[in-house]
Amino acid sequence: MDFITFCACGKPVDETFIYCPWCGKQNRDHDDKDVLENVFSQLEEKQANDRISRVKKIESKIEALEKELGLLSKLSGK
Numbered sequence: 001m002d003f004i005t006f007c008a009c010g011k012p013v014d015e016t017f018i019y020c021p022w023c024g025k026q027n028r029d030h031d032d033k034d035v036l037e038n039v040f041s042q043l044e045e046k047q048a049n050d051r052i053s054r055v056k057k058i059e060s061k062i063e064a065l066e067k068e069l070g071l072l073s074k075l076s077g078k
Contacts, residue, residue: 010038 007013007020007027017027 006035006039008035008038010035010042 003015004012005015005027007023008025009020009023011020011022013020013022013027015027019026
């Protein structure tokens, strides 16, 4: 059974690999705390980017709705 470990870069790596296929660092025992901090910091960054992306999409939809409302109000004469 192959086990998966985490490289210092935070990516999952098969423990039989000598080098990390993601960053090229030699696969050796790392401090679990450092590895977990790296993994969670990457996760937090991805979540923050996702939130920013969703907010931008919502802003875009709101702008489109405001334009449509402006056109409707002009057409209705108000």
